[in-house]
Amino acid sequence: MQNDLSLSAITAGFMAVVIGFASAMAIVFQAASAAGATAQVMASWVWALGIGMGVGSFALSWVYKRPLIIAWSTPGAALLAVSLGGYSLAQATGTFVMVGVMLLATGLSGLSDTLTRRIPPALGGAMLAGILLQFGLKTFSAMATAPWMVGAMVVCYIVLKGWRPRLAIVGVLVLGVCWTLVDGRLSDAEWVWGLTTPVWITPEFSLQAWLGIALPLYIVTMTAQNLPGVTVLKTTGYADQPVSPLITTTGGLTTLLAPFGGFTFNLAAITAAICTSEEAHPDPAKRYVAGLSAGVFNVLAGLGGVTVVSLFAALPVEMIAALAGLALLPVIGHALHTALQTPDSRDAALITFLITASGVNFADIAAPFWGIVTGIIVQLWMEKQRRYVS
Template structure:
């Protein structure tokens, strides 16, 4: 049974890594990282995941799975180049980490995040990842011989083995590159693991463009759903220590290029479910194994970066888009399910998806602002209470 838990943890690590490392590398590259810096960031995130997952698993004897912020990486792709380059982005990563720690230390900040209307939070996330999710369509048009087998593989596995759909698509992409030849350039890739220390720079506009939206999407799209998944399986992790631990690990990873760490949401089910171990009190073994697996996978960060450089850029983004389709569906459903506030959610989505930049600040922040102002403008006061029953005509009075 212990071996079963270890295997579940290793599978979770492989699925989580293979499903979204392309998103992380694309995001870091989008905000100015060199190939070496992006690979260093991926390695730093893996080390951070390993340290926090093993510590929390041993400390609380719960299957508390940790992951990098995939929606946060998608935000970086949508943000693109920033003033001050990658050092300014690293400065924003550190500010985001400080906000995560503060949320763990100060209940009022966590309550403030929880007070953001769910439709607006969902719409902002949907707007952030929309351009990535359309990449598979663009890839079919631009490189059909490579893209079509990737998408077919994803579709078949999505039907029969959902958790392996994106890793399977990645394998199909690698096979296609091997058959048809590389579509990128190998320059700048180093196969051996290495770390690149980046001196952070604080740029106010970049902090607003990256740090604030990164914090919000990490909290709303990862930590909150992660707690919900844990609760589904009967666990109640101590949120405040988890936030402090992930925030401190994010701060440690930031100077080496890592953007943010948080509770796992999707892969949490692979370690917290009954298939991991029949005894709920022993499933924490899986998260310790997950940490060890992530540390091992992190040593291949250089190889992962080399694969990305050898791939046609649109194919890399297409695989990342496939990984985010379920997140897009969930965020859109969250945005429009409730009639109250639907208009504000649509405004948030449109402004965020526009990709506009005003005063050096990206569209994710302006989408949140526009949605919040729309919600205030269209806020309807609650209907006045009905008159007293004694003042109502016959039938009501008769019921007294």
């Protein structure tokens, strides 16, 4: 490994961690708040996520000698933020364990590719877009109370997105923090410095939680996270990478760390692209150092979870809303494109999208479940009618 070390690979791993935390940590905190988590429990979530991503990335990159990056599910966190309102923290933890067991079973059975193909991409995209819609809307509704700050963040995002896309969210975060420092809304006296103490939450299980949260979370993780993650590997020179062991690893990590707040782990896509690119190292065989680097920095971020929580708690709610919404804009756009690009699936996808976005709740089961189930029924009916007519 000493011969393979390079500053570019170490830097790529560091940037992957910075971008991952900067772009999605606000969404994780919203999910934790929806579950009724205290500041100490939120810090435990950061600890679990950092440790899980760090250990997973380091171990897989070391074993396979290629940059294999494990991340938390950002769309999954968004789903939790809009779905956990009616559940206790123990019930929420139970859903995390359920998802981990399902991911573990998927990986061990070798059915990863088969199961993801069973879910029509258009309906998966529609459900994801419906989940994330509220985050995009909150970006602009935050302008009502903080027009100059949020407006500046939006302009910063647009400028950097066209100039240096990878730096867009990092730039928005830096601008927002600087803005709040200048106007006196953020003081470093509010920050807490120290190591995180993980908090165990005993999980509770229910059928409603499995149907309303765990199953949609599993579907979102497999379709919106693991599939793009596999695509990144295939398009950057690692097409021969076995997928099932990776899914097994994410399932095992989720199951083990769920009681501490590790809600879902999956293959990274955007941050993985940083570590698998030529910018990490010209030689694909030496890019695994970027994965090792990402693992180390993720563990360090997890250990300092209490500091991360105190920082985000000190930030204005408008800034957090704008940061989360802007970070999810590319995901929303891609999900809508996937949902509507196929004419034969468009009606079913629109119904899935609208039901999911409505937040409707029947029998204590959250809207994403009803959206995907209704969409599948409509899709099957439409296909049957087309065959009958033809």
